[in-house]
Amino acid sequence: MAWRSALLIDPVASDDPREDFAETFRFFDPDEPALRVGDLSAQRGDGIFESLGVIDGHPQEVGPHLERLAHSAGLCDLPAPHLGQWRSAIARVAAHAGAGENVMKLLLSRGVEGQPIPTAWITLASAPDNTRSRRDGVDVVTLDRGHALDVPARAPWLQLGAKTLSYAVNMAAIREAHRRGADDAVFVSSDGFVLEAPTATVLLRLGDRFVTPEPSAGILHGTTQISVFSYLGRRGVETAYETVPTATLVDADAAWLLSSVRLAAPIAAVDGVAKAIDRALTDELNAYLLSPRD
Amino acid sequence: MAWRSALLIDPVASDDPREDFAETFRFFDPDEPALRVGDLSAQRGDGIFESLGVIDGHPQEVGPHLERLAHSAGLCDLPAPHLGQWRSAIARVAAHAGAGENVMKLLLSRGVEGQPIPTAWITLASAPDNTRSRRDGVDVVTLDRGHALDVPARAPWLQLGAKTLSYAVNMAAIREAHRRGADDAVFVSSDGFVLEAPTATVLLRLGDRFVTPEPSAGILHGTTQISVFSYLGRRGVETAYETVPTATLVDADAAWLLSSVRLAAPIAAVDGVAKAIDRALTDELNAYLLSPRD
Numbered sequence: 001m002a003w004r005s006a007l008l009i010d011p012v013a014s015d016d017p018r019e020d021f022a023e024t025f026r027f028f029d030p031d032e033p034a035l036r037v038g039d040l041s042a043q044r045g046d047g048i049f050e051s052l053g054v055i056d057g058h059p060q061e062v063g064p065h066l067e068r069l070a071h072s073a074g075l076c077d078l079p080a081p082h083l084g085q086w087r088s089a090i091a092r093v094a095a096h097a098g099a100g101e102n103v104m105k106l107l108l109s110r111g112v113e114g115q116p117i118p119t120a121w122i123t124l125a126s127a128p129d130n131t132r133s134r135r136d137g138v139d140v141v142t143l144d145r146g147h148a149l150d151v152p153a154r155a156p157w158l159q160l161g162a163k164t165l166s167y168a169v170n171m172a173a174i175r176e177a178h179r180r181g182a183d184d185a186v187f188v189s190s191d192g193f194v195l196e197a198p199t200a201t202v203l204l205r206l207g208d209r210f211v212t213p214e215p216s217a218g219i220l221h222g223t224t225q226i227s228v229f230s231y232l233g234r235r236g237v238e239t240a241y242e243t244v245p246t247a248t249l250v251d252a253d254a255a256w257l258l259s260s261v262r263l264a265a266p267i268a269a270v271d272g273v274a275k276a277i278d279r280a281l282t283d284e285l286n287a288y289l290l291s292p293r294d
Numbered sequence: 295m296a297w298r299s300a301l302l303i304d305p306v307a308s309d310d311p312r313e314d315f316a317e318t319f320r321f322f323d324p325d326e327p328a329l330r331v332g333d334l335s336a337q338r339g340d341g342i343f344e345s346l347g348v349i350d351g352h353p354q355e356v357g358p359h360l361e362r363l364a365h366s367a368g369l370c371d372l373p374a375p376h377l378g379q380w381r382s383a384i385a386r387v388a389a390h391a392g393a394g395e396n397v398m399k400l401l402l403s404r405g406v407e408g409q410p411i412p413t414a415w416i417t418l419a420s421a422p423d424n425t426r427s428r429r430d431g432v433d434v435v436t437l438d439r440g441h442a443l444d445v446p447a448r449a450p451w452l453q454l455g456a457k458t459l460s461y462a463v464n465m466a467a468i469r470e471a472h473r474r475g476a477d478d479a480v481f482v483s484s485d486g487f488v489l490e491a492p493t494a495t496v497l498l499r500l501g502d503r504f505v506t507p508e509p510s511a512g513i514l515h516g517t518t519q520i521s522v523f524s525y526l527g528r529r530g531v532e533t534a535y536e537t538v539p540t541a542t543l544v545d546a547d548a549a550w551l552l553s554s555v556r557l558a559a560p561i562a563a564v565d566g567v568a569k570a571i572d573r574a575l576t577d578e579l580n581a582y583l584l585s586p587r588d
Contacts, residue, residue, distance in 0.1 A: 001408050006331060033327040035336055037300060037417055042329055042403070044461035045339020076462070077469055109336070114295050123331055144449045146441040151484065155438045157470040158463055166460030167338035168370070169452055175371055176451040190445065 002126045005096035006030035009089050009120035011108070014080035021085045025092060030123055039119055040110040045166035047109030047119075048072040052090075053260045054102040054124065058292040059094045060260065062087060064223040068163065069106060075162040079118055081108060093122045101127040101290075103261045109165065130262045134286050137268030137277050138183040138257060142246060143173050145187040145195055145218075149243070152218030160218040170198035182269070184257060186249065189218075194244040200257035200265070201225040204244065205278070207253065214241040224258040224289065231288050254278040256285070263289040296420045299390035300324035303383050303414035305402070308374035315379045319386060324417055333413055334404040339460035341403030341413075342366040346384075347554045348396040348418065352586045353388045354554065356381060358517040362457065363400060369456040373412060375402060387416045395421040395584075397555045403459065424556045428580050431562030431571050432477040432551060436540060437467050439481040439489050439512075443537070446512030454512040464492035476563070478551060480543065483512075488538040494551035494559070495519040498538065499572070501547060508535040518552040518583065525582050548572045550579070557583040 010024040028034050040046035050069050053060040066083050073080055086106065093104060102124055109119045152160040159166075177185040186202055187195040194202055194213045201222030204211045210232055215221035229239040249255060255267040255275060264285040266277040304318040322328050334340035344363050347354045360377050367374055380400065387398060396418055403413045446454035453460075471479040480496055481489040488496055488507045495516030498505045504526055509515035523533040543549060549561040549569060558579040560571040 003332075030331050033329055034331050035327055035329040035333070037324050037328050037401075037415055038297075039329070039336065041339075042333065042336040043343075043399075043401070043459065044465060045335075045459050046462045046465055049337075076466065105337075107331075107337070121331055143451055144445070146445045146449050146452045146454075148484065151438070151440045155440050157437055157466040157479075158440045159466050160440075164462045165337065165339050166462035168340045168458045168460035171338060171340055172370065172451040172453050185451075190442070 001128065003030045004098070004102055004124040004126065005093050006034070006124070007089055007093050007122045008034065009085065009122065011079065011118050011120045012082050012085055014082045016082055016085070021088045024085065025089055034121070035119065036112055038112040040113055041107065041119065041165050043113065045164065045168070047107060047165040048076055048078065048163055049108070049165055050106040050163065051260050052104045052106070053127070053263070054094050054097045054104050055290055055292065056099050057094055057097045059090050059104060060293050061223045061227060062090055063294065064226060065106065068221065068223065069108065072162040072164065073108065075156065075159055076164060078108060078110060089122055093124050096124060101261070103127045107165070127261050130265070133183070133262055133265040134282065137266035139181070139269040140184050140186045140197070140257070140267055141177050141180050141182045141271050142188045142249070143176060143185045144190055146190060147218070148191045149189040149193045149218070153216060156217065161216065161220065163220060173198045188246045192246050194246055194249050195219050197257050200259035200262070202249065203228065203256040203258050204248065204252040205254040206248070208238060210237060210239045211242050211244065213244045222258055224260055224263065227289065227293055228258060228264070228285060231285070254281070256282070295422065297324045298392070298396055298418040298420065299387050300328070300418070301383055301387050301416045302328065303379065303416065305373070305412050305414045306376050306379055308376045310376055310379070315382045318379060319383055328415070329413065330406055332406040332408070334407055335401065335413065335459050337407065339458065339462070341401060341459040342370055342372065342457055343402070343459055344400040344457065345554050346398045346400070347421070347557070348388050348391045348398050349584055349586065350393050351388060351391045353384050353398055354587050355517045355521060356384055357588065358520060359400070362515065362517065363402065366456040366458065367402065369450065369453055370458060372402060372404060383416055387418050390418060397421045401459070421555050424559070427477070427556055427559040428576065431560035433475070433563040434478050434480045434491070434551070434561055435471050435474045435476045435565050436482045436543070437470060437479045438484055440484060441512070442485045443483040443487045443512070447510060450511065455510065455514065457514060467492045482540045486540050488540055488543050489513050491551050494553035494556065496543065497522065497550040497552050498542065498546040499548040500542070503532045503534060505534050505536050505538065507538045516552055518554050518557065521583065521587055522552060522558070522579060525579070548575070550576070
């Protein structure tokens with residue numbers, strides 16, 4: 001991973017009428033210290049984020065990512081982001097991307113403890129080479145997320161539907177997958193339903209239908225999954241959001257993990273049981289996902 | 295809150311034989327940027343921490359806090375901290391405390407993404423005035439932690455027994471308590487057992503016995519609670535770790551939240567039902583907790 005650019009944003013109120021935000025932006029060197037230790041992102045993982053793919057200089061799906069950022073902000077009692085300011089910042093940073101695949105992160109923290117202003121920044125870095133995951137797939141293990149399917153809706157303080165910076169569990173799940181000889185994890189509810197991967201959405205092919213676990217207070221609505229559903233829909237393929245028992249993941253005719261940077265990675269094994277990879281469709285999906293999308 | 299001091303630590307291996315660590319420490323201005331945006335504490339809440347009280351210059355219970363830091367590091371696959379180096383750093387920072395109550399935070403993050411070295415730092419700040427909480431108590435609401443009592447032990451990747459920087463849920467629970475007109479929350483398991491408060495341990499008096507929920511993979515072993523148990527034990531009072539049904543919190547003869555900085559805060563109400571405060575014992579406990587402890 002190599003840094004391409006980094007921009008600090010001085011967040012304005014969501015109804016700020018200005019059209020030019022230049023004076024609220026400041027490029028900085030990401031290898032130099034930029035955050036104070038009092039920042040609640042570092043002290044308590046108290047903030048939210050989004051990761052976007054940037055392909056040949058084009059930031060993918062900016063609208064859906066900003067919508068989700070705003071949704072997460074609401075769930076976390078953070079001030080609503082000014083979407084025009086963020087759009088402008090994203091465009092400025094993307095201009096530093098050059099050719100190839102990059103990953104852009106949008107971050108919004110609750111700010112420095114005791115001060116009322118959020119901290120906001122964007123980073124841009126070269127993306128890891130995901131060729132192999134896209135072609136040969138990923139082996140996954142299922143891991144209990146610890147709660148029943150209906151819990152997140154009745155316990156919103158658990159913030160399970162927000163993309164927060166309190167992401168240590170997601171990283172620990174991936175380490176546990178590696179310990180078990182797999183590449184990635186799929187979280188399942190304690191009552192036996194498929195949720196999502198630590199950093200991706202699960203997509204299943206069941207016969208002619210494409211199904212993803214219904215987004216809810218506990219399952220992030222995947223921007224890449226939305227994009228894939230719209231692509232499949234235009235081709236007349238049936239897509240559906242459903243409650244998916246864990247056994248269906250094992251039995252599905254094919255399955256993928258969808259995310260903004262790795263894109264469509266076919267699932268090659270679930271808990272050690274091999275799964276057929278639909279290479280033609282996977283290649284087609286990734287060709288689409290690598291094309292400019294808004 | 296006013297900063298008193300801040301120290302960056304260059305962590306050494308846990309078996310480093312040196313006796314003087316001066317060259318691994320660097321005091322810095324906590325109002326100036328000190329962390330890179332690539333630091334995984336800020337990007338993903340991926341790290342651990344401890345909060346200590348520092349009373350009239352004396353850091354309280356350094357040993358138990360360092361033990362717990364090492365325990366959290368193990369649970370999170372972080373390199374074991376060198377306890378001698380941390381002790382030395384704590385002593386240097388505590389020298390800047392002066393009179394009165396201060397709060398010291400020890401932080402250990404996984405470091406900058408893609409680099410193998412953890413980031414470590416200590417901050418020291420004046421403590422908030424907790425006189426009123428200690429005297430008049432705190433009203434609490436019970437909030438579902440989302441999982442059954444036995445989940446954390448069989449799903450260690452959820453890291454529920456580690457004091458991680460992914461602390462946004464704890465902060466969201468306290469905001470939810472405020473929304474409900476209370477001061478603080480007590481987490482209960484989805485199968486109806488008392489766990490802990492977002493930043494404190496629950497202590498109950500049941501007749502002549504003092505009981506706290508049994509520490510487990512899902513309940514942090516409280517350093518202040520250990521200290522109180524040892525104090526009560528020396529006075530011949532019976533103390534016990536038990537599985538505590540939620541109803542017992544409501545029915546207990548008295549209850550407290552114990553933590554390193556607020557110390558013993560009597561619980562004055564649970565979900566709107568008032569609870570008698572044992573002021574004499576509370577004052578006695580806080581006098582003890584404010585005395586120098588190692």
